[in-house]
Amino acid sequence: MAREAAGKPPEEILLDWKREQASLKARVVDQDTEAWQLDPAFSGLQRVGGVDVSFVKDDSGSACASLVVLNYPELEVLYEDCRMVTLTAPYVSGFLAFREVSFLVDAVQRLQEREPCLMPQVLFVDGNGVLHHRGFGVACHLGVLTDLPCIGMAKKLLQVDGLKNNALHKEKIQLLKAGGDSFPLMGSSGTVLGRALRSHDHSTKPLYVSVGHKISLEAAVRLTHSCCKFRVPEPVRQADIRSRDYIRRTQEVQGAPDPQSGRSKEAQRPKACPQGVSEEPAGTSKGTSAGGKACPRF
DNA sequence: GCGACAG
DNA sequence: ATCTTGTCGC
Known part of the structure; x- marks a missing residue:
């Protein structure tokens, strides 16, 4: 029987988790590693992902993990993967990754097997990167495990290392006048852990952006702004909409049809595949290592 | 007892 | 995260 996500884990487990975070943290790259990240228009960037x-409402053990891939800069959905999963670990602030990240890694691996050509060049993660109790949030964790550039994006400020959502912080938010405006989040250690970003002109409540992996904070903030049609970056927003829709469809009972059904006009069918790479003789692993479809560069 | 608490 | 409708505004 599948264990259920229960109360807070014993201290022994938390120590294990902390050791794992410390170990993986050594592999985080907090600078730009890709050419497109340095380009003012991000030219060369074609696919952005979100997870x-x-x-499920009354079931702390059931959830839907989703990965979507959008083209850039159009931000149309090219790929969607929603999957019901059984959660094992409870939510503990500072250890979000131990609850969710394995399912996200699975989704990335499924994409690699099914449609390697659609692998995103960067992933937006719903949660923090280095803006974290031990400098290793879920965006770093997923980045290190997949080796993909990742951006941490939280909707609320995690009050760590002296950061506080107090009156002074709120004053700084008031000074953000236009989409793209931001200010640094400086920890007591003197390190900038992330930035509060006004993600677009008509959004008052900021996003908290931090480095996940293989991207600089500056590029992460600029790209986040560039991917916002609304407050939340489109890749994460679509992943959220579609995973919730998937649950709603799954939980729908025959005898009690939900009067709200036909509501989500946002979740439409993915567009057709991009580069007309229809078939490739199997066994010719040009673009990638794992077996399955190949992804030729020319 | 009080505040904090990514998702 | 989830519980929840209408409502004000462009």
Whole structure:
């Protein structure tokens, strides 16, 4: 029988988790590693991904993990993967990755097997990167495990290392006048852990952006702004919408049809595949290592 | 007892 | 995260 996500884990487990975070943290790259990240218009960037996990209302063990891939700069959905999963670990602030990240890694691996050509060049993660109790949030964790550039994006300020959502912080938010405006989040250690970003002109509540892996904070903030049609970056927003929709469809009972059904006009069918790479003789692993479809560069 | 608490 | 409708505004 599958264990259920129960109360807070014993101290012994938390120590294990902390040791794992410390170990993986050594592999985080907090600078730009890709050419497109340095380009003012991000030219060369064609695919951005987003991940999210949504939960079933009265079942702390069931959730839907989703990965979506959008083209850039159009931000149209090219790929969607929603999958019901059984959660093992409870949510503990500072250890979000131990609850969710394995399912996100699975989704990335499925994409690699099914449609390697659609592998995103960067992933937006719903949660923090280095803006974290021990400098290793879920965006770093997923980045290190997949080796993909990742951006941490939280909707609320995690009050760590002296950061506080107090009156002074709120004053700084008031000074953000236009989409793209931001200010640094400086920890007591003197390190900038992330930036509060006004993600677009008509959004008052900021996003908290931090480095996940293989991207600089500056590029992460600029790209986040560039991917916002609304407050939340489109990749994460689509992953959220589609995972919730998936749960709603799954939980729908025959005898009690939901009067709200036909509501989500946002979740439409993915567009057709990009580069007309229809078939490739199997066994010719040009673009990638794992077996399955190949992804030729020319 | 009080505040904090990514998702 | 989830519980929840209408409502004000462009």
